[in-house]
Amino acid sequence: MLDLIAKVFGRDSASANIAKERLRLVLVHDRTNVSPHFLESLKEDLIGVISRYMEIDEANMDVTLQSTENQVALVANIPVRRMKRAAVGGGR
Amino acid sequence: MGQVIVVTSGKGGVGKTTTTANLGTALAQLGNKVVLLDADIGLRNLDVVMGLENRIVYDLVDVIEGNARLKQALIKDKRLDTLYLLAAAQTREKKDVKPQQMRELTEQLAREFDYVVLDCPAGIEDGFKNAIAGAQKAIIVCNPEVSSVRDADRVIGLWDAQPESKGPAMLIVNRVRPKMVARGDMLEIDDMLEMLAVDLLGIVPEDEHIIVSTNRGEPAVYHTESKAGKAYQNIARRLTGEQVPIMQLQDDESIWAKFKRIVGLSRG
Amino acid sequence: MRQDIVIRGTTRTGLVILLPDDLEFGVLIQRLREKLAQAGRFFQGAEATVQVGSRALSASDQDAIARILDEADMALRTVTKGGDPVAEAQAALKAAEQSRHSGTLPAAALLAESETAMVVTRTLRSGQSVRHQGDIIVLGDINPGAEVVASGHIVVMGALRGVAHAGCTGNTGAFVAAIKLRPTQLRIAHVIGRAPDEQDNLQTVPEVARVRDGMIVLETPTESKR
Numbered sequence: 001m002l003d004l005i006a007k008v009f010g011r012d013s014a015s016a017n018i019a020k021e022r023l024r025l026v027l028v029h030d031r032t033n034v035s036p037h038f039l040e041s042l043k044e045d046l047i048g049v050i051s052r053y054m055e056i057d058e059a060n061m062d063v064t065l066q067s068t069e070n071q072v073a074l075v076a077n078i079p080v081r082r083m084k085r086a087a088v089g090g091g092r
Numbered sequence: 093m094g095q096v097i098v099v100t101s102g103k104g105g106v107g108k109t110t111t112t113a114n115l116g117t118a119l120a121q122l123g124n125k126v127v128l129l130d131a132d133i134g135l136r137n138l139d140v141v142m143g144l145e146n147r148i149v150y151d152l153v154d155v156i157e158g159n160a161r162l163k164q165a166l167i168k169d170k171r172l173d174t175l176y177l178l179a180a181a182q183t184r185e186k187k188d189v190k191p192q193q194m195r196e197l198t199e200q201l202a203r204e205f206d207y208v209v210l211d212c213p214a215g216i217e218d219g220f221k222n223a224i225a226g227a228q229k230a231i232i233v234c235n236p237e238v239s240s241v242r243d244a245d246r247v248i249g250l251w252d253a254q255p256e257s258k259g260p261a262m263l264i265v266n267r268v269r270p271k272m273v274a275r276g277d278m279l280e281i282d283d284m285l286e287m288l289a290v291d292l293l294g295i296v297p298e299d300e301h302i303i304v305s306t307n308r309g310e311p312a313v314y315h316t317e318s319k320a321g322k323a324y325q326n327i328a329r330r331l332t333g334e335q336v337p338i339m340q341l342q343d344d345e346s347i348w349a350k351f352k353r354i355v356g357l358s359r360g
Numbered sequence: 361m362r363q364d365i366v367i368r369g370t371t372r373t374g375l376v377i378l379l380p381d382d383l384e385f386g387v388l389i390q391r392l393r394e395k396l397a398q399a400g401r402f403f404q405g406a407e408a409t410v411q412v413g414s415r416a417l418s419a420s421d422q423d424a425i426a427r428i429l430d431e432a433d434m435a436l437r438t439v440t441k442g443g444d445p446v447a448e449a450q451a452a453l454k455a456a457e458q459s460r461h462s463g464t465l466p467a468a469a470l471l472a473e474s475e476t477a478m479v480v481t482r483t484l485r486s487g488q489s490v491r492h493q494g495d496i497i498v499l500g501d502i503n504p505g506a507e508v509v510a511s512g513h514i515v516v517m518g519a520l521r522g523v524a525h526a527g528c529t530g531n532t533g534a535f536v537a538a539i540k541l542r543p544t545q546l547r548i549a550h551v552i553g554r555a556p557d558e559q560d561n562l563q564t565v566p567e568v569a570r571v572r573d574g575m576i577v578l579e580t581p582t583e584s585k586r
Binding site for chain 1 (some may be wrong): 277
């Protein structure tokens with residue numbers, strides 16, 4: 001009965017949407033859990049891109065996936081040593 | 093050389109055995125020489141679904157261990173002359189077979205048959221590894237449920253991670269209830285495809301005929317009024333390279349109309 | 361006079377392989393190898409006593425026998441000399457047979473017969489299998505997917521719905537009896553029978569399956585007496 005009322009007032013989203021959202025999160029979790037070398041190669045690519053714009057402290061950089069109840073976030077802590085002049089100028 | 097196709101899912105109870113039986117029968121109805129291979133050692137079921145349980149004398153393990161020749165162990169179907177079954181051993185265990193042995197067996201079968209269809213056990217352990225070892229293509233059977241999609245994702249990952257280059261995984265969404273989809277209470281196939289990033293091979297509606305046909309030991313593709321049977325026939329034709337549009341179900345044309353644009357199978 | 365190798369098992373002595381006296385040793389060894397190969401996996405893991413009658417075996421002869429058993433995944437327990445327990449048992453059986461016709465059953469003969477039987481006091485479920493050299497009696501059901509293999513008779517005091525193989529070493533005189541005989545498949549010696557695809561007029565009385573004219577037939581125990 002409550003379900004019906006909820007539907008009438010449009011508050012409840014259909015269960016397929018709930019399923020879809022839950023599934024999306026679960027898959028992100030599952031897939032990131034699989035390989036530590038996934039993060040490693042992501043880190044390398046990040047260094048490659050960022051280094052074009054700034055000089056970074058590669059040894060102290062930290063890239064992780066953090067998951068909370070309803071989202072998964074990529075958290076990167078990258079100490080910057082110096083900005084590159086070309087980048088500051090807004091073009092290469 | 094024939095094709096070796098494994099029917100797998102990760103999760104149990106989604107309809108692997110039903111799919112194997114119906115697809116194999118439909119392929120044979122199209123005139124192909126087909127052998128069904130039950131890789132679920134210790135929990136065999138394909139024989140019962142095909143109605144051949146009382147004809148088994150030798151099984152897959154007997155062939156692998158050399159107790160019987162392949163020809164002796166192949167059981168001819170009741171109705172179709174070009175359809176055969178190689179049963180799983182019931183009193184043995186998955187670890188009694190090694191992936192290399194399965195690879196050799198499927199290779200041997202592929203020399204004589206157009207299609208070798210393997211019914212994979214649930215799970216991702218020894219039985220799964222054996223079943224996928226010799227396969228060039230994988231059909232992933234999945235129900236529109238969170239748990240099933242999640243397991244399908246895991247299995248697709250394992251399939252893709254094999255060192256040999258093999259065909260892409262193809263998805264069959266089984267037990268779809270059009271009314272629930274229309275109501276918004278069933279995962280939409282578009283969403284599943286997007287999340288799993290695989291090609292759609294077919295959609296099979298929930299159908300009471302499946303239960304009746306399993307009771308009788310005759311696959312649903314024999315029953316012209318069975319929607320699931322019709323869906324399996326379409327899937328078989330797609331497997332042979334024919335372009336067949338995804339079936340529209342009467343219950344809700346508008347929802348099903350969407351599936352028409354879904355990927356063709358030319359890659360396969 | 362025995363001409364061939366006899367493999368025999370009793371609960372008292374375990375598996376016994378009897379080697380006839382009048383075969384040349386080379387031939388004998390060859391026959392033994394063939395015989396074990398025929399039995400397939402049946403004896404796998406078994407420990408056997410080899411009984412040689414009056415033959416004298418050298419140490420290397422014994423090694424040869426041990427090697428053949430090893431090839432068949434069996435172990436040699438001992439080699440013994442002396443009388444032939446099979447002949448003795450058969451004589452006892454014959455005596456019992458005769459006395460049965462005369463109306464009396466000597467207890468000793470009954471013992472000789474029943475000593476080869478194995479009694480299973482539970483229901484066998486799918487995937488379970490019982491193998492025994494001799495007769496098997498099951499107090500329970502045999503479900504689909506379960507199998508019972510015996511070199512002798514099989515008697516099921518319940519429903520037989522799985523696979524039963526009696527006389528698996530070649531005895532076509534073996535039978536399978538069950539209170540409710542609905543097997544997936546029946547095998548007696550080398551004869552295989554399966555239930556017809558359309559099962560109607562099913563018997564509701566106990567039945568006995570035997571080989572008659574090279575085919576497995578079902579009879580009621582009264583019909584089957586002969």
